[in-house]
Amino acid sequence: MGTVTATPVPTQVPGWLCAPVPLGRVALFRVLAYLFVAADLVVFTPWVRGHATVPVELYRPVLVARILHLPAPTPALVHGVFWALLAVALVAASGRWPRVLGGAVFLLYAEWMVVAMSYGKVDHDRFGLLVALAALPTVGRARFGSAEPSAAGGWALRVTQLAVVATYFLAGWAKLRFGGIEWLTGATMTRAVLRRGTWLGQLVLGVPGLLVLSQFGIMAFELASPVVLFVRERARYLLVGGFYLFHAVVFATVTITFLPHQVAMASFLPLERAVSRLLGCPTDSRR
Amino acid sequence: MRLRVTITTLVAVALLLGTLFGSDDDFPVGPFRMYATTDALDAPVRDTRVAALDDTGAALDLTETDTGLRRAEVEGQLDRPDLPRLLAVAYERRNPDATPLRRVTIVVTWHELRDGRPTGRTTEETVAAWER
Numbered sequence: 001m002g003t004v005t006a007t008p009v010p011t012q013v014p015g016w017l018c019a020p021v022p023l024g025r026v027a028l029f030r031v032l033a034y035l036f037v038a039a040d041l042v043v044f045t046p047w048v049r050g051h052a053t054v055p056v057e058l059y060r061p062v063l064v065a066r067i068l069h070l071p072a073p074t075p076a077l078v079h080g081v082f083w084a085l086l087a088v089a090l091v092a093a094s095g096r097w098p099r100v101l102g103g104a105v106f107l108l109y110a111e112w113m114v115v116a117m118s119y120g121k122v123d124h125d126r127f128g129l130l131v132a133l134a135a136l137p138t139v140g141r142a143r144f145g146s147a148e149p150s151a152a153g154g155w156a157l158r159v160t161q162l163a164v165v166a167t168y169f170l171a172g173w174a175k176l177r178f179g180g181i182e183w184l185t186g187a188t189m190t191r192a193v194l195r196r197g198t199w200l201g202q203l204v205l206g207v208p209g210l211l212v213l214s215q216f217g218i219m220a221f222e223l224a225s226p227v228v229l230f231v232r233e234r235a236r237y238l239l240v241g242g243f244y245l246f247h248a249v250v251f252a253t254v255t256i257t258f259l260p261h262q263v264a265m266a267s268f269l270p271l272e273r274a275v276s277r278l279l280g281c282p283t284d285s286r287r
Numbered sequence: 288m289r290l291r292v293t294i295t296t297l298v299a300v301a302l303l304l305g306t307l308f309g310s311d312d313d314f315p316v317g318p319f320r321m322y323a324t325t326d327a328l329d330a331p332v333r334d335t336r337v338a339a340l341d342d343t344g345a346a347l348d349l350t351e352t353d354t355g356l357r358r359a360e361v362e363g364q365l366d367r368p369d370l371p372r373l374l375a376v377a378y379e380r381r382n383p384d385a386t387p388l389r390r391v392t393i394v395v396t397w398h399e400l401r402d403g404r405p406t407g408r409t410t411e412e413t414v415a416a417w418e419r
Contacts, residue, residue, distance in 0.1 A: 013292070014288055014289075014291075014292050017291065017292060017295060018288060018291060047351055047355070047357055050351065050352075050354075050355030050356070050381075051355055051356075052355070053355050053377060053380040053381050054354070054355045054356055054373075054377050055373045055376050055377060055380075057367075057369070057373055058356065058360075058364060058367075058370075058373055058377075060364070062311070062312055062313075062314045063312045063313055063314070064314065064315075113314070113315070117311075117314050119356060119357075119360045119363075119364075120356075120359075120360040120361070120362070120363025120364040121357060121359040121360045121362075121363045122311035122314050122317065123321070124319040124320065124321045125321075126315075127302075127315055127316075127319070130315055131298070138291075151288070155291050155295075159295055159298075162295070162299070166299075166302060167319055170302065170303075170306045170318065170319050171319040171320075171321065171323070173306055173318075174306060174318040174319050174320040174323045175320075175322075175323040177306070177307075177318065177320075177323070178318070178320050178323040178324055178325075179323050179324050179325035180325060182325045183323070183324075183325045185328070186325035186326050186327060186328065187325075187326035187327060187328045187330075187332065187400055188322050188324065188325060188326050189322075190326065190328075190332065190400065190404065190405070191326045191332045191333075192322060194332050194334065194398050194405060195332075195334055205404065205405070206404075208402070208404070
């Protein structure tokens with residue numbers, strides 16, 4: 001909508017990158033992201049706080065922490081960031097002072113991630129969320145229910161979508177880089193089930209060849225995922241639904257949630273339409 | 288608008304370079320290498336736990352809740368010879384009222400596989416130990 005077919009090529013990319021979306025959608029996505037940050041602190045990744053009491057010798061700062069000379073975590077620092085981030089995220093979810101509070105959420109969450117990832121294991125489930133948190137403050141004010149189109153809001157959602165797709169595509173690429181083509185026929189999923197499988201996972205483990213087959217499926221899905229950026233609306237929602245289903249199956253078999261990534265993936269969805277339907281407000285003539 | 292396109296491009300390039308040449312150290316733009324290594328169908332699969340013995344002689348497994356360090360983090364620091372001692376320190380900080388630990392060992396259980404399926408046979412290997 002709104003793009004002129006005769007537009008010369010160089011301006012098409014920015015046009016696509018910043019295709020306007022209703023501000024009401026950004027407002028809802030922002031609530032989702034900031035409420036998730038609060039829930040993440042308390043419910044989903046409580047282990048980050050556990051690093052407060054870990055001896056400092058086990059702190060292995062990631063590159064960005066060394067470049068910025070971030071201090072080694074102490075109990076005061078970890079608990080301080082925890083409570084500050086919890087408070088700021090909850091207020092930011094209300095939509096107040098979106099630039100200042102949004103910026104603070106991003107900085108505090110980034111520091112929280114340094115504390116999380118600097119003890120010998122780096123997770124890869126939240127690149128999309130980090131991009132969303134970085135981009136959202138640039139949108140500024142966005143009111144619930146506002147249909148006003150915004151290019152700044154479009155960009156924030158688009159870069160989040162790109163980060164989500166990059167996570168899939170580059171995860172496939174990384175498997176080829178580190179595991180080689182043999183990854184497809186290896187025992188990686190078997191290892192995952194042995195380490196953290198559910199009863200369903202154990203069941204799947206018992207079927208000869210099924211986990212190897214699933215590896216072919218995962219690789220094909222990851223490498224083909226960018227398609228979602230270029231299809232029409234209906235196909236896009238179906239594909240994103242498929243992505244959510246994939247995570248549901250992964251969770252049911254090996255208890256990996258990838259929840260921050262799933263929150264970022266909501267940037268693909270017409271949240272304002274879903275909410276108005278839920279609340280029973282008719283948005284068009286269809287029933 | 289131009290600034291947004293520039294930032295998008297820069298982050299995309301950093302992420303691409305991270306995937307091609309980087310490591311976990313480059314977080315958040317390092318390679319997304321979750322479950323990216325290949326395990327052979329007939330080679331044993333590793334599972335790590337931290338076993339401890341307290342002063343009363345009771346045996347216990349130290350979990351993430353006990354030490355504040357996740358299993359994958361323990362595995363990521365197995366190159367540290369003093370890891371069991373540091374885990375004991377972490378345990379005592381988090382559980383100041385618990386009976387002190389006398390011994391901490393890091394035990395790797397190897398699950399034997401045949402054609403990608405566990406045979407049910409396992410072997411245990413102590414990879415690091417600390418004793419007070």
